Amino acid sequence: MxxxxxxxxxxxxxxxxxxxxxxxxxxxxxxxFGFAITTDIKDAWISVVDPSHDQVTLAIxxxxxxxxxxxxxxxSSSPAGIEEQFRYGKIKMVVVFESGxxxxxxxxxxxxxxxxxxxxxxxxxxxxxNYASGIINDYTTSLNPNTPAxxxxxxxxRMLYNPSLKSVFMFVPGxxxxxxxxxxxxxxxxxxxxxxxxxxMEVLLVSPLKPHQIIIGKVMPYVLLxxxxxxxILIMSYFVFNVPMQGNLILLLVETILFIILALSxxxxxSTVSNNQQTAMMLSxxxxxxxxxxxxxxxxxxxxxxxxxxxxxxxxxxRWFIVIIKSIMLKGSGLFYFWKETLILMGMTAVFIMGSILxxxxxxx
Amino acid sequence: MQIFRNxxxxxxxxxxxxxxxxxxxxxxxxxIKHIDLYLCDIDNTxxxxxxxxxxxxxxxxxxxxxxxNISKGMDELRQGKVHQxxxxxxxxEKALEQGQPAKVQVVNDAINSSAAALMNAYTFSIIQHYxxxxxxxxxxxxxxxxxxxxxxxxxxxxxxxxxxxxxxxILVLLVTLIGMFLAGMNVVREKEIGTIEQINVTPLSKIQxxxxxxxxxxIIGLLELAFGLGFARIIFNIPILGNIPLIFLVxxxxxxxxxxxxxxxxxxxxxxxxxxxxxWFILVIFILLSGLxxxxxxxxxxxKVLTFFNPIAHFIEIMRLVMLKGAGLKHILQPFGILxxxxxxxxxxxxxxxxxxx
Numbered sequence: 001m002x003x004x005x006x007x008x009x010x011x012x013x014x015x016x017x018x019x020x021x022x023x024x025x026x027x028x029x030x031x032x033f034g035f036a037i038t039t040d041i042k043d044a045w046i047s048v049v050d051p052s053h054d055q056v057t058l059a060i061x062x063x064x065x066x067x068x069x070x071x072x073x074x075x076s077s078s079p080a081g082i083e084e085q086f087r088y089g090k091i092k093m094v095v096v097f098e099s100g101x102x103x104x105x106x107x108x109x110x111x112x113x114x115x116x117x118x119x120x121x122x123x124x125x126x127x128x129x130n131y132a133s134g135i136i137n138d139y140t141t142s143l144n145p146n147t148p149a150x151x152x153x154x155x156x157x158r159m160l161y162n163p164s165l166k167s168v169f170m171f172v173p174g175x176x177x178x179x180x181x182x183x184x185x186x187x188x189x190x191x192x193x194x195x196x197x198x199x200x201m202e203v204l205l206v207s208p209l210k211p212h213q214i215i216i217g218k219v220m221p222y223v224l225l226x227x228x229x230x231x232x233i234l235i236m237s238y239f240v241f242n243v244p245m246q247g248n249l250i251l252l253l254v255e256t257i258l259f260i261i262l263a264l265s266x267x268x269x270x271s272t273v274s275n276n277q278q279t280a281m282m283l284s285x286x287x288x289x290x291x292x293x294x295x296x297x298x299x300x301x302x303x304x305x306x307x308x309x310x311x312x313x314x315x316x317x318x319r320w321f322i323v324i325i326k327s328i329m330l331k332g333s334g335l336f337y338f339w340k341e342t343l344i345l346m347g348m349t350a351v352f353i354m355g356s357i358l359x360x361x362x363x364x365x
Numbered sequence: 366m367q368i369f370r371n372x373x374x375x376x377x378x379x380x381x382x383x384x385x386x387x388x389x390x391x392x393x394x395x396x397i398k399h400i401d402l403y404l405c406d407i408d409n410t411x412x413x414x415x416x417x418x419x420x421x422x423x424x425x426x427x428x429x430x431x432x433x434n435i436s437k438g439m440d441e442l443r444q445g446k447v448h449q450x451x452x453x454x455x456x457x458e459k460a461l462e463q464g465q466p467a468k469v470q471v472v473n474d475a476i477n478s479s480a481a482a483l484m485n486a487y488t489f490s491i492i493q494h495y496x497x498x499x500x501x502x503x504x505x506x507x508x509x510x511x512x513x514x515x516x517x518x519x520x521x522x523x524x525x526x527x528x529x530x531x532x533x534x535i536l537v538l539l540v541t542l543i544g545m546f547l548a549g550m551n552v553v554r555e556k557e558i559g560t561i562e563q564i565n566v567t568p569l570s571k572i573q574x575x576x577x578x579x580x581x582x583x584i585i586g587l588l589e590l591a592f593g594l595g596f597a598r599i600i601f602n603i604p605i606l607g608n609i610p611l612i613f614l615v616x617x618x619x620x621x622x623x624x625x626x627x628x629x630x631x632x633x634x635x636x637x638x639x640x641x642x643x644x645w646f647i648l649v650i651f652i653l654l655s656g657l658x659x660x661x662x663x664x665x666x667x668x669k670v671l672t673f674f675n676p677i678a679h680f681i682e683i684m685r686l687v688m689l690k691g692a693g694l695k696h697i698l699q700p701f702g703i704l705x706x707x708x709x710x711x712x713x714x715x716x717x718x719x720x721x722x723x
Contacts, residue, residue: 036665043663116518122526122527153496157472158472161474333444
């Protein structure tokens with residue numbers, strides 16, 4: 001039995017390319033998410049149409065471009081050209097000042113400034129308008145230093161668990177989940193399916209090893225690999241990106257192992273229903289990967305999705321695991337806060353294992 | 366022909382991507398539907414109740430719970446039962462009545478940073494609205510301070526519908542998956558099974574062989590695109606302002622690039638598993654950096670440089686420009702040119718690497 005496990009290990013390690021990808025991929029992903037992927041606005045190209053060209057409008061432009069959100073792009077001066085400009089795709093918003101801006105302001109009139117945003121990307125457009133409005137409003141308020149205090153309601157905002165609003169906090173739990181799913185489920189399903197396909201499965205069955213020993217032997221290396229991978233990601237996030245680790249580390253690792261077992265049992269289940277590698281791969285990929293990424297709450301919050309999809313996501317194991325990881329890492333919660341999710345994961349594992357055993361027996365008979 | 370022989374593949378090729386288009390388009394959104402709120406009104410006066418009334422009556426806010434206990438609210442935030450807590454401390458009414466500003470604490474669950482920013486902004490706008498209704502009457506007596514009339518308009522997508530933005534990108538994704546994966550896997554499969562030997566013996570030249578392998582997928586890819594576009598138009602009402610033949614022209618070149626990449630990868634590996642993994646690896650990186658989910662402009666310099674080599678990014682840009690804004694050929698010259706160059710390079714590389722003897 002031991003020799004069998006070792007053989008499986010060597011088998012995997014000999015496949016250099018897969019190894020590189022297995023370990024390289026998570027590192028690259030964390031890297032990308034940490035540094036490149038952000039929903040924030042930075043250096044957005046905008047243009048200004050300014051017939052007034054006076055002190056006020058120039059001051060406003062200075063403030064806009066000093067903020068780091070915007071960069072100035074040259075543009076044709078007529079408003080008719082704006083649609084064409086947007087078509088080239090570089091400019092995202094145009095700020096149009098009225099003529100005689102400063103004078104009107106001084107006279108107590110309300111000169112207008114128009115923000116025309118390219119809303120083909122609605123999220124960016126909204127943010128651009130928000131930021132620009134904020135800057136412009138701040139500036140005009142600062143022009144009136146002598147206003148007596150007004151009975152305004154002032155908002156003081158606190159951002160819990162993620163004060164600097166770093167999107168990487170949200171992504172790291174998701175990356176760990178995806179990775180575990182990928183390695184565990186896909187690889188086991190493929191590995192077992194491959195043996196079936198090439199016929200070596202029969203050989204194994206004839207050997208003195210019992211069926212469950214075969215399965216454990218095949219699965220062990222991947223458990224170890226996944227675990228090491230998960231730990232690598234955690235270390236990277238903690239030290240490189242300062243993702244907090246508020247809660248109990250042991251609890252996190254235990255839950256991780258639970259999830260790994262779940263993903264593996266899913267992988268085994270898939271392999272019992274596929275006849276060849278290609279099917280196993282396709283199944284793993286479409287049935288697991290893409291829905292996992294989309295419906296698990298990894299990037300896009302589940303509660304904003306239509307009802308139907310919310311129900312669908314209930315069936316996805318990653319969805320529950322992500323809740324658990326986030327609770328532990330970002331909120332520092334104890335088991336009390338997610339015992340429900342843990343139970344669900346255990347239940348799913350049981351279902352998959354049962355299913356695999358049943359299917360396996362049928363095949364043998 | 367061989368493709369169709371694999372019965373199971375058929376539904377996967379056609380049904381799956383379309384199903385995914387549906388799911389993706391609906392699932393992917395940064396918008397918030399509603400905010401689950403915990404109202405903590407410790408002041409509990411006439412004016413504070415009037416203030417919170419604005420939130421109670423807004424269809425956007427869902428008052429999950431209210432009370433006078435801040436720690437209960439924090440607990441509910443931790444459990445994920447509410448997204449936001451608004452705290453009104455004692456002295457609220459008093460300050461306002463005296464003509465002084467009063468503070469209100471808005472505590473957001475910021476694990477999802479973009480959602481948190483949005484939530485905060487919505488609450489802010491409600492408070493601004495409230496302020497304005499209270500302040501305006503005062504201006505009549507005191508005189509308005511210098512103010513600017515700020516107007517904004519959203520072009521090409523006035524309802525700020527996120528789907529409009531995502532669907533062209535998702536179409537690109539689908540076409541890419543077909544191209545890269547299936548084409549690459551196909552060749553490797555033959556390598557594995559050994560039917561390659563048989564074909565190598567035939568008098569087909571390298572180029573003919575490769576063309577023969579790629580063309581079916583090329584056609585399927587274009588068909589998928591056609592289906593996808595139809596879906597987009599009919600089910601999602603995505604505008605197709607631009608020139609449809611132009612879209613297909615670009616798509617044809619793009620498919621060449623993508624199948625070329627798939628083919629190239631298959632010349633490097635020996636097993637289907639490896640081919641899939643490598644393709645997946647590259648695909649994920651390309652997708653993340655392509656501007657599909659997050660804007661390229663916000664990425665650091667090194668990422669922007671990498672974008673040049675990312676065909677997905679170029680095609681997505683073209684699709685969005687042409688479909689949503691009606692861009693013509695002259696507008697998309699740069700990305701299109703890059704795709705053309707890419708196609709030539711990658712196909713040459715793939716053909717060179719592919720030897721008839723394995």
